[in-house]
Amino acid sequence: MSARPRFREQFLQAREDAIVASVNRLLAEKGFEAMTVDEVVADVGIAKASLYKHFTSKEELAAAAMVRVLDRTLEELARLRSLDLDALGRLKAVARWAYEQQIAGEMPALPSQNSTLRATLVADKAYMDRLMQLSDELGAWIVQAQGQGHLDPALPPELVLYTLFARACDPVLGVMRASGAHSDAQIVDWLVTSCFRGLGA
């Protein structure tokens, strides 16, 4: 923590951002187990030992990328709050946004239940704080939409929440895109529509 060198701090921050962005894409592309640290450093263009000065393990590296995703999601929620939409409209908009993130290759797969990654994530305060904040905010919209009769009140709000999380990584999007028979916009429309029709009253 020297007094002067802001340049250096900014440079290091930019490098960390580059690392996390690369990890984010690789996580979306191949998942945590298949992603290797060598690929990350090759992609960023640094030495492996340098990466380990910033992050102490592969798990922590992935956790940083997950935190980044949650941050961007929370930003999107804040943006949506400023728009003139009801609760259901906001939920649909965030689902659509998530699908677009997946198309852009920016949406990492959900960490599988028994991964070594999960242990790191649940122990990571930055990750858990953001996850809980996101759950709280989405949960409020869900309850609100249920109260307005726009979502089925018989479904537990947690089930609706988990369904939205799961659909953000829905493999159906990738398979449909790979078939090449329909436009991305058309596919996203179908998926958002059928998802919310299923959760609807």
Added chain:
Amino acid sequence: MSARPRFREQFLQAREDAIVASVNRLLAEKGFEAMTVDEVVADVGIAKASLYKHFTSKEELAAAAMVRVLDRTLEELARLRSLDLDALGRLKAVARWAYEQQIAGEMPALPSQNSTLRATLVADKAYMDRLMQLSDELGAWIVQAQGQGHLDPALPPELVLYTLFARACDPVLGVMRASGAHSDAQIVDWLVTSCFRGLGA
């Protein structure tokens, strides 16, 4: 191919079945990348070299397990065909059956798009034949249900098919079960209902 020893053949077949069953469970539990051959042989109680006399690679091992799942699914389809159900009823029944398989720890995760496993699977005739047969039979029911107005005719049948495949591995089931707040039967009901309400007209 000696003439006499049927005992031995049966014994070997039983051992192969034990291996494949173990692989099936491990695939469901941790996925292909996280599963190790050492775990498999430890679970079955044989030496690693013995396993490699039956299967030439880890990928082929997983492929055999996937073939087993497809076979059991095709059997279930045959059973459902003998029942007095319309197309939608059959599709719902097979979805419910898939969820129950997942609860029993018998439903492996979908092979991720960029896995080394995928290359083996698409080159495996036994796997591809069964996958196509399954797709054809389910596809026929889907088109039929759309014609009867029980499924949304605006959705491409392939999207409906892929959605059913994806929901068979839906992570929402596992998360909801882990919360412990609801019975398995109740959770499955909610998931089947919301899935088909989403695909409905």
Added chain:
DNA sequence: GTCTATAAAGCGATAGAC
């Protein structure tokens, strides 16, 4: 902090005796 070089461990696959 960044690099080159390497340690340490895990993993898929095989050799060779029985």
Added chain:
DNA sequence: GTCTATCGCTTTATAGAC
């Protein structure tokens, strides 16, 4: 075919010079 023992490679992580 099954076993023990081991190979050969990949991968995570670190040592040590600059």
